[in-house]
Amino acid sequence: MGVKSFFIVQEAPANALSLNKDFSQVVIAGRNVFKVLHIEEDRFVERLNLRIGKSLNLSFSSNDVVWNPFDETQLATAATNGQVVLWDLNKASRNKQDHVFSEHKRTCNKVTFHPSEPHVLVSGSQDGTMKLFDVRKRDVAVTFQGNTESVRDLQFNPSQPNTLAAVSENGQVQLWDKARADRCVRSLTAHNGPAYACDWHPSRAGWLATAGRDKAIKIWDTVNGTIRLVGTIPTMASVGRVVWRPQREHHIASAALLVDCSINVWDKQRPFIPFAAFSEHTDVTTGIAWKGDPRVFLSTSKDSTLYLHRFEDAERPADRANPHGLCLSADGDLGIAVRQTPEAGGRPPRRPLSSSDLFRLRRSVLSTVRAPTEPAPVSDWLQESARRYLLHGRAVADMCEHNAAVATSLRRYQVARTWRVVKLLYTSSREQPAGRATWEERPAGADGGAADPEPKASRNVSGGGGETKAEDAETDCDEPEPEQNLATIASGLANAQGDFFFGDGEVNEMCLDYDDLDVAPDYTLPTEAFEPRHELADGSPPPESLQVGAETAAIEPAAAAAAAAARLPANPAAVEQLNLSLLAIPASLVADWPVGSVVADMLQHYAVDGDVQTAVSVMVVLGDRLRPHLQSAAAEHWCMAYLELLARFQLWNVATEVVRLSPIPTVSCLNQMVLKLQCGRCGAALERTGWWCHKCHAPSTCALCHRVVRGLQVWCQGCAHGGHLSHMRQWFSSNRMCPSGCGHKCVPVK
Structure with missing residues (x-):
């Protein structure tokens, strides 16, 4: 039996790793870890700790590491x-730093050595530039100005060593010639969102794999000076790392950015299910490197x-997958x-099939059964719900009732x-202002909900004589006043608010409803001469009247109702009966129930079931009330999935509203991205105005009518050409190439 996988635990997470040329040592680097380890047959042995010394500064905190x-x-x-x-690992001192280049203005994301020139080092930074260093001269040889967002990854082409590929946060892929730094050779908007990783194929010349936040790995063929899409692998989460598997032409490994x-490990020829999966890590993977063998690789994680x-x-996820599938459409079609075995599809194979061949040759047969013609239910519920849902502008109860x-x-x-x-749980007595009646005090409205009670007058009196004018009691207050004696005053019946007023003795002026005021009075006095033995919730019965197990019996229906909200059958009669039973739950007991965690579990159930719209809508409506109970990574994943659905249906206004109202900071900042316009002649950024270049002193003109564009315009991020919106719309309705004649394909291949 061979040696199994093994691991070593470090004192801090690593952001990257790299292997030496004979794959016998590995270096890991992160914000608080920087070590060189020797790889033995069944364990790692620490050889050198580079994060030691007296002057530990930010230069020891690394985002990426590469071995020459x-x-x-x-x-x-x-x-x-x-x-x-x-x-320099051979340096005699404890501090192994050899030289520091301080050319970038912002965080450096990636470094890589030239595959054939050991003295050439290239880096990509958050400032949108790439620097080529000559490690012999200790200076910057070339600066590549891509005029894009931050560069997240870059790699030299092993088959064409002078070709450099770079991906950036605006989704662009740029191909550069090392000898020409003025502008890129080819560029393409490859991803619908930021691109995070790229990798050249080790044996297939010209194949480049890119990955990004749009949950897709795309494979491009760059031979003959063009960029052509040859394959797409959809994934379940945003991709942060991609590495081709050596000696396997169609296999590529990936790691998610979150969740x-x-x-x-994917097979390009069967892209919808992984060929193999490794689930040893308990957090997001940050680095992958093959050990010169298609059967062994190393990885680091958070x-x-x-x-x-x-x-x-x-x-093997394919072995655990159900070989049969059953689906019912919204129209009732089945x-x-x-699954069909390879032998059933034709002649038996000439040679025994390997595991890779069996995985690739799997086929399925689909059969459909039409439902009888009848009035079909609403099939576009997602679009209608997105258009009609209320996510802000009203009280939580009103929005919940409208959305219901x-x-x-x-x-x-x-x-x-x-x-x-959700309306019941988040409009209970604990959120009612002072003086507002609780749920059990309100009469049921016509819609089965709780109706707002009539304003009750506050009987604030000075003294205990109880001599109040009868006409004031009849005209100002609807309910009879309790007898004003020492027993009623001490028990609090004479003063429901617990406040005393000292004035001119006019009781009719004191019948106030504090709900109409902006703020409640900030003076309170105890209503009893003795401190109670325990706290009593507003509206709850005294402890002597509660029986053993009554509180548990009242909470259990609430828990059952929340669970039933996600699992009971959709029957209108059952829904109405359940709503009535929900209103019968004492609000004082619901207020003590852990509402946030239960609602978060319910949204998790909806998201796992595929209904991210409900999960995101409830999360947006509740806002900060629910945020402490949510996992930010999972909630971000729900929001990104819902925004992708809205983009497919072209519901841009709804998507913008969801981004703006999202309680997740990483989602709410999506609409704050600023794109810099470029001059179509010199490629410089248009900093001050969008129609005049201060570098070449030329106006921005339309590629069709050649007139100055001062208003709304369309601009290609790849070639920087554009023009009037109406002209570009007319041109690209029947063309894909740039109208300026530069040879760039402005319309991406779908």
Whole structure:
């Protein structure tokens, strides 16, 4: 039996790793860790700790690390303060820093050595530039100005060493010639969102893999001077790392940027399910490197572990997948999918099939059964719900009731029940202002909800004589006043508010409703001469009248109602009966119930079930009330999935509203991205105005009519050409190439 996978735990997470040229040592680097370890047969042995010394500054905090492929004593790191640091492992002192380049203005994200010139080092930074350093002369040789957002990854092409690929946060992929730094050779908007990683194929010339936040790995063919899409691998989460598998032409490994902790190995020929999965890490993977062998690779993670994975320990998701599928459409049609073995599709194979061949040759047969013609239910419920939902501008109860009515009109009774449960839980007595009646005090309205009570007068009197004018009691207050004696005053019946007023004795002027005021009075006095033995909730019965187990019996229906909101069948009669039972739950007991965690679990259930619209809508309506109970990474994943759905249906206004109202900071900042316009002639950024270049002193003209564009315009991020909106719309309705004649394909391939 061979050696299994093994790992070592570090004192801090690592952001990157790199192997030396003979794959016998590995270096890991992060914000608080920087070590060189020797790789033995069944363990890691620490060889050198580079994060030691008296002057530990930000240059020791690294985002990326790379080993010189020709010199095992030289390392390079990309520091969080923008510095590029060279390290000499043979240096006699404890501090192995050899030289520091301080050329970047912002954080440095990536460093890489030239595959054939050991003295050439390139870095990419958050400032949008790439620097080419000559490590022999200790200076900057070339600066590549891409005029894009921050550069997240860059790699030299092993088959064409002078070709450099770079991906940036605006989704662009740029190909550069090392000898020409004035502008890129080719550029393409490859991803619908930021691009985070790229990797050249080790044996297939010209194949470049890119990945980004749009949850897709795209494979491009750059041979013959063009960029052509040859494959797309959809994933379940945003991709932060991609690395081709050596000696396997169609296999590529990936790691998610958030949510998913597994490392997946994909087969390009069957892209919808991973060929193999490694789930040893308990947090997001930050680095992947193959150990010169297609069966062994190393990985680091935010869980502070360094793993050596062997392929015989991999999970096979396809083997665990259900070979049969059943689906019912909104129109009542039934679809049945059955797996078909390779032998059933034709002649038997000439040679025994390997595991890779069996994985690639799997086929399925789909059969459909049409439902009888009848009035079909509403099939576009997602679009209608997105358009009609209220997410802000009213009280939580009003928005929940409105959204429940929308869901009911679309025959989504389960979602309507959920909105009413949320309304009940977040409008209980604990959120009522002082003097407001609780749920059990309110008469039921016509809609089955709790109606607002009539304003009650506050009987604030001075003294205990109880001599009040009868006509004042009849005209100003609707309820009879309790007898003003010592017993009633001490018990609080004479003063429901617990406040005393000292004035001119006119009682009719004191019948005030504090709900009409902006602020409640800030003076309170105890209503009893003795401190109570325990606190009593407003509206709750005295402790002597509560029986053992009564509180538990009252809370259990509330818990059952919340669970039923996500699981009971969609029956209108059952919904109405459940709503009535919900109103019967004492609000004083619901107020003590852990509402936030239960609602967060309910939204998790909806998200796992595929209904991210309900999860995100409830989260946006509740806002900061629910935010402490949510996992920010999972909530961000829900929001990004919902925004992607809205983009597919071109509901841009709704998507903008969701971004603006989202309680997740990483989502609410999406609409704050600023794109810099570029001059179509010199490529410089248009800083001051959008129609005049202060570098070449030329106006921005339309590529069709050649007139100055001062108003609304369309601009291509790839070639920087554009023009009037109406002209560009007319041109691109039948063309894909740029109208200026520069040869750039402005319309991406779908």
